[in-house]
Structure formats: C-alpha cells, structure tokens
Amino acid sequence: MKTFMITLPNRMVVHDRVPDMARTLYQQVQGYFRPRLLSALAADDVTVVDVGANIGIFAIEVLQRTRGRARIHCFEPIPETFELLTMNVRPWSERVRAHRAGLARAEGEATFHYSPRQSAISSMYDMMASDDKEATLAAIYDRRICDKHHADLPVYMRYLPRSVNSALIDGHGWWMKRGMTRVTCPLTTLSGFMAREGLERIDVLKVDAEKAELDVLEGIRPGDWGKIRAIAIELHDFEGRAERVQRMLVDHGFEVETDRVCPEDVIITMMGYRS
16 A cells, blocks of 8 residues: 655654645644643543544544543544554554444444545445535535635635536546445444443543444443543534434533534534533
8 A cells, every 4th residue: 555654734744645635634633622622631541532533633633732641542444544543653552542443333344435535535424425515515615614624625616606516526526436445344332342441431532433423422322421521523414413413412411512604514513521
C-alpha cells in the first residue's frame, strides 16, 4: 500500500493514502474540542473511546492536548485504514489500543463500502445517497456550511447553476463508486467491549461512524450509560436521526449542544455532557 507522509498543523507527521485528506480531517476534528469537552479531558487518568477512528487524527489530537495522559481505544473496521491507524499511533503504543472492528447495536459482521479514494466515507450505509448529494449542494451555496465542515469544494462551483453542480456531483459519485470495494468487517457493541475490558468509566466517547451513529448508541446497555461522562458525535441527520439521538442523550442524563447552522446543514456535531 503506497502512503504519503503528511505534516499536520500541530507538526505531527501521519501516514495516509491521499495527501490532502489528513489535513482536512485535522481541521474537522478541531470542532470537537470545546471547553466542556476539554474539561472532561483534564483529569490525570482519562479514558477515551474513539469510534470510527479512521487514520487516528482525533486520537493524536487528544494525546497532544492531554500531553500523553489519555488512554485511548480506537475502533476502525476497514483493514487498510486500520493499518494506517496502527502506523500513526505506534509512537503512543502504551497509551493507545487499536481494535479492528466497528461498533453497532449487536455483535456480528457487516458489509462495509470501502473507498480507497476517500476512506473517511467508508460505511455500512450508502454514502452516495440522494441526501448526501443535497448536503453537498447546500454546502456549495451556503458559505456557513462549507466553512463549518472545511469542505474542500472548488470556489467556482458557487457561481454555477444548481443543475450543473448536480451533474458534477453525479460524475464525482460515479468516479468514487468505481473505486469502491466491499469488505466484511467484525462488529461488536460498546457494552460488550466494556464488559470484556472491565471498563467502568469513559470520560469521552467520540463517534464518527458515517451514518451508523444511532447503531453505535443502541449498543449501549442501560446500565452502562451512567459510565460515560461526555459524548461527541458527528451525526448525519437522515430519517429524523438527530431528533432521536438528542432525545436518547437527554433521556440518559446528558445536556446536549448542536452546531447546526441552518436547516439545510445535515451533518451536525452533537455534544452531550453530564453536569
């Protein structure tokens, strides 16, 4: 597997298959580090679970911000992406454990759509569905959405008619799908993992599971919710999932914040904190 060595703005060097994607991911994960989340990371003995770790950008940033104090469990189901993850977190092997599995509502296996051309959109779900196309179109014409997600979209697209951009997105989707493969990956549940590890506390649970966020949360048994101090979720709001997830967090005792900038913004960061 050919990889590139990329220097991030925090001066860390990571490996990835696509030169610019790591820098985009670095900018995106900064949105998680709000004051209350940083407070949850401030204790001497901090445990973080990173679901959808991809190549490890969030985990590395946590280690940087906690000066190596955090203990992190990274979950990444795609074999090639998992290989990059293990390469990138190797300097912190005593603090980080990488697990090649996805988290879901039940133990088992699932078929993932893997995109070597953009590994961050690999998912059990169709990431080229019509709602994703509408989200991209919204980002083209609304600068607030584009800036919030650090969307790497050509500037000229905002001056093109919607019909032209729609056709361009369709063409890009065709190119992406041509490069996609299907990979069977193991699944576990967060509660099953906690039981096996004897994990009695999670200071920060971060979930970036490309439309599978609700699946991850439904794998938490009622008795384990109270062991989680803070949750940071990149949530894809389709089929009313934002409302369902927010209600779930509130029902389990979390104060909830979201960063939706307008109704057309369908990828939101949802943060849950305990008082």
